[in-house]
Amino acid sequence: QAREEIKTLVMDEREKARRVDRLTYVVDEVGQANLKASEEETLKQERELLGNAELRANLADHAHRLLYGAGEDDKGALDLLNGAAQALTGLEKYDAAIKNLREQMDGAIAQADDLSRELARYRDSIDHNPKRLAQVDERMDLIFRLKRKYGDSIEEILKFAGDAAAELATITRSEERMTELKKKESELLKEIGALAAExxxxxxxxxxxxxxxxxxxxxxxxxxxxxxxxxxxxxxxxxxxxxxxxxxxxxxxxxxxxxxxxxxxxxxxxxxxxxxASGGETSRLMLAMKSVLAVADNTPTLIFDEIDQGIGGRTGGIVGMKLWALTPTAQKRDDNPEHQVLVITHLPQIAAYGDSHLKIHKEIVGERTITKVGELNDAQRVDEIANMLGTATATTRKNAEELLAETKSQKEKVKSKK
Structure with missing residues (x-):
């Protein structure tokens, strides 16, 4: 981080002057706007009210006249309700059961009267203020122009200006900061150098x-x-x-x-x-290295190909044991349970050490040749090991069974020592 900041500070003086001018302009422009994080939404709401002041006043007045009326010749809902109430009062003299309806009518009249008063107050409170509307429009236009320059929201504009102010402060005190950073870099290099030497x-x-x-x-x-x-x-x-x-x-x-x-x-x-150059030598070298470094190795998957190249059966058995020794089963490691070792081999002495035995073969399906991989069960594995030993016969099958039994015994001995 110290070096990155040093690179930022080391710039051409002309470029530095241009950058200072640009950053100063940004900081001043946004600062003079005196933006508030939530003001845009507030301005939109105020603009909606001011821009529709006349329409709102007309609608409120119309609703008030419909309720209260506008004179002798223009009866409102209250006049009609009062007329209905008088009729119900007269009816109640002859039928006491009508009392509940008359009381409901009285309530409706009271509610309508309250509504009419509230509408009048609302109508009279509406602010017809073209000057304030112009101020709001001007403010919203300023915010729109700043958003086009510095971000999609007031929050982004303020962040942009804040970053510009921080960079400006860094540049204007660059010499002082450069001295600090050089000292810090030197101290860190000494510390890193000591650790690297160790x-x-x-x-x-x-x-x-x-x-x-x-x-x-x-x-x-x-x-x-x-x-x-x-x-x-x-x-x-x-x-x-x-x-x-x-x-x-x-x-x-x-x-x-x-x-x-x-x-x-x-x-x-x-x-x-x-x-x-030799693939077999490379695989054996990797096996030797992995065998030595097995305790510290956390590689998820190890793949060995052509590892049997140029070796015979006796050495193949040793190779097989070393390969199996790299598996979690042999090492009894719980820190990397998904670690696996894959070996491609033609030597039965190596194949016999696998915890699982997969066979790869090709089939012709229609006019296409496809490659299939399948896991062998115990009986199939004996047959496959016998084929790897030579032509499958009773003798090679017996040899295969003995080889599998021997490798199983060797693996159990290793596991019992862990």
Whole structure:
């Protein structure tokens, strides 16, 4: 964040002057408007009332005249109700049962009288104020123009102006702020440099141990002569941390540029792992590395293809056990229950170690060839392992059953030790 702010501060003086003018204009224009967050809705309501003042007065007056009347020749509803009340009073003299109706009529007259008074008060309170209407229109026009420039609402306009004011303050005190930021950057680089150096020392001490352990794993996997190494390099960076009087690049992983090196065959120099051509060798190298780093590995899915290339049955069994050892079943890890290991193999000694066995085959449907994948049950698995051992016969089936039984026994021994 310190560096980002420094980049903002370091700008051409002419550009800075233009930016200051622009920001000052925005801050002044919005400030002079003295906007209130909810005033637009209030203005709309006031505009509706003022703009329809005459119509509202006419409607209220008309309703009042219909109730109260406008003179001797223009009777209103109250006059008619009073006439009806007089008739009911006369009727009550002859029929006492009409009393309830007469009382209801008295109530209706009282209510109509109240309504007529309220309408008169409302009519007389209506503000015919063209001057105020013009002021409201002018204010709404100002808000409309500001919205076109700075946002779709008053809240957005105020935020835009606030951001402009903050940037203006930063630019106007840029020299002071630059000094603060440079000091902060220097302190942070020292702190980061110390942590990165500590991490680098830890890596150096771990590199040799890691290389020896991976080489031991490779021996088990049929790569007896393979050599493994770890290169820790630095990249120059004028804005990086200081190390031995030089500036080197640093990121979230530290100052080291880590590269794994391997020499699969005697007499060959160590080369970057990425340049190893053989798919089988790459898979076995990855298996060796994953076996050593299994405890710390949280990769959701590991896929090994061609890992059986160039190895025989005995080594295949070792490879199979190491592959199975990477699974949550073998490690009894609860922190990554969905971790899985997928292996594509033609070696029965490897396939026998799988907790599940999937078979991939092709079928012709109509004029199309489709690929299907299905999980084998126990009997189907015996048949498939027998086919992988050779032509399916009673002997190869028996060998397949023995191989599956042996791998199951080996897996149970490992699990019992956990």
């Amino acid at each position: 991490l680098s020392r830890a890596r150096k001490s771990a590199c040799e141990k890691l290389a020896r352990e991976i080489e031991n794993q490779l021996k088990d996997l049929g790569m007896d002569k393979a050599k493994f190494g770890v290169a820790l390099e630095r990249a120059a960076d004028a804005e990086g941390v200081e190390e031995n009087g030089k500036r080197v690049a640093v990121d979230t992983t530290g100052i080291d540029r880590v590269e794994f090196l391997v020499s699969p065959n005697p007499g060959e120099p160590l080369k970057p792992l990425a340049k190893i």
